[in-house]
Amino acid sequence: MSPARVTTLVTLELRQRLRNVAWYVLLGIFAVLLLGMTALSVVVFGDLQESGSWMYSIVVYFVLLLALLVSPTLSGNAINGDRDAATLAPIQVTLATTAEIVAAKFLAAWVTGLAFLVVAAPFLIFAGIVGAVAPVQVVVSLLVLLVEVGVVAAIGVGFSGILARPLFSVAASYLTIAALTVGTGIAFGLGGAAVTAEVTNTSRYPVYAEFGEEQPFDENSFTCGDWETYTYEVPRYDLVWGVLAANPFAVLTDATPASFGASDQPDDFFSGAKLLLRQSQIPPEMGEQRYDGCADPTGMNFEPGPTSQEVLDSTVPTWFVGLALQLVLAGGLLFGAWARTRTPAKRLPPGTRVA
Incomplete structure (x- = not known):
């Protein structure tokens, strides 16, 4: 040539x-x-x-x-x-x-x-x-x-x-x-909606008595509600996320380095789209889920989820x-x-x- x-x-x-x-x-x-x-x-x-x-x-x-x-x-x-x-x-x-x-x-x-x-x-x-x-x-x-x-x-x-x-x-x-x-x-979208998993959630929450001027609110004064169980379906996008690999916008998004601010918020559109793209690789919580709101009525023992950077580090670039x-x-x-x-x-x- x-x-x-x-x-x-x-x-x-x-x-x-x-x-x-x-x-x-x-x-x-x-x-x-x-x-x-x-x-x-x-x-x-x-x-x-x-x-x-x-x-x-x-x-x-x-x-x-x-x-x-x-x-x-x-x-x-x-x-x-x-x-x-x-x-x-x-x-x-x-x-x-x-x-x-x-x-x-x-x-x-x-x-x-x-x-x-x-x-x-x-x-x-x-x-x-x-x-x-x-x-x-x-x-x-x-x-x-x-x-x-x-x-x-x-x-x-x-x-x-x-x-x-x-x-x-x-x-x-x-x-x-x-x-x-x-x-x-x-x-x-259709693949994730078609392939679903069943989740059974069992939970109960504290029930507080009525309070007002004569009866101040006491966070420790409550009775436990009844256990409630319900079942729902969650989409399995983690099984079909690979179809996005050849998408030109996905390639541009995944290849561009991401940056996040002090409050773990994306600094630009690249970072936000990349975070959503990588989160689709993470399997949802499945099976039986149990939550007892009476064990921690104040929510002080709440465990935060992974940070945006931790999500990127735990997933695969495509x-x-x-x-x-x-x-x-x-x-x-x-x-x-x-x-x-x-x-x-x-x-x-x-x-x-x-x-």
């Missing part, structure tokens, strides 16, 4: 994209949306120093969301669109190999998706500086975002080489991304597994695009235009 030929093909592809006025309209709309979201974040969170970290994480999520929505449109017809326009065959008869053509299409689509990150850069810098976001959090979140944009671009380019019709390849790209994002979330699955999917689609695009072709789909 020649880097010079790939660079030339990428340059030609980007020049064609830059001539499209709609591309600049999309970037302008994205900038306006970021500006509005930044203003709303300042209004909601108040102090800029407190809202900066939240604003930063929200902007990163928003960039990823827009990349997932826009990239399939920009990359889903990269190969079959050129074939329909009769601009692919002239390139295939040059010294450029099929692998170089597919690689150039992928890189051009990746760079196009990263343009949204360039537009978001001023907002990210502003939020990062004002909110004193940790440098490691900035570096990791941006690196994962760069890779995720590349995965989405590879999915679109791969389908554009495998499928003959641009409409079908764009639709297939959207369906695949929907399966990774919305589909994994639905599977997680971002690298999800990212590996995404890379395998993207690489497989690109390989399929290479196999269907290489020349000379032994068989072509009916109605396929060659030149």
Whole structure:
């Protein structure tokens, strides 16, 4: 593979994209949306120093969301669109190999998706500086975002080489991304609700006498109520949490380092989402549960649960597994695009235009 030929093909592809006025309209709309979201974040969170970290994480999520929505449109017809326009065959008869053509299409689509990150850069810098976001959090979140944009671009380019019709390849790209994002979330929710465990809770509580001005309240003056037993079902999300591993938002959330304040509250959206994601790995309390409120009527012997950091330390990070699955999917689609695009072709789909 020649880097010079790939660079030339990428340059030609980007020049064609830059001539499209709609591309600049999309970037302008994205900038306006970021500006509005930044203003709303300042209004909601108040102090800029407190809202900066939240604003930063929200902007990163928003960039990823827009990349997932826009990239399939920009990359889903990269190969079959050129074939329909009769601009692919002239390139295939040059010294450029099929692998170089597919690689150039992928890189051009990746760079196009990263343009949204360039537009978001001023907002990210502003939020990062004002909110004193940790440098490691900035570096990791941006690196994962760069890779995720590349995965989405590879999915679109791969389908554009495998499928003959641009409409079908764009639709297939959207369906695949929907399966990774919305589909994994639905599977997680329905799977946890479908797999349940039975819990039997037996408890009693102190019953205090009426008190008023003549009869002051005495915390030690009570009678024990009757034991009550009830049974209910709890979802087993700990058995299905693995389906979220390949979700792009879950990968970004799990890979970004978390930070918590003095009151054990998350400092940003990354930390809160990561805590919820990791808590789904912890099995719920099952079987027979017994609580005697009369043994500790004041609640002084209450044992607090694990802290947020203890929850993260006791659970398993999965971002690298999800990212590996995404890379395998993207690489497989690109390989399929290479196999269907290489020349000379032994068989072509009916109605396929060659030149």
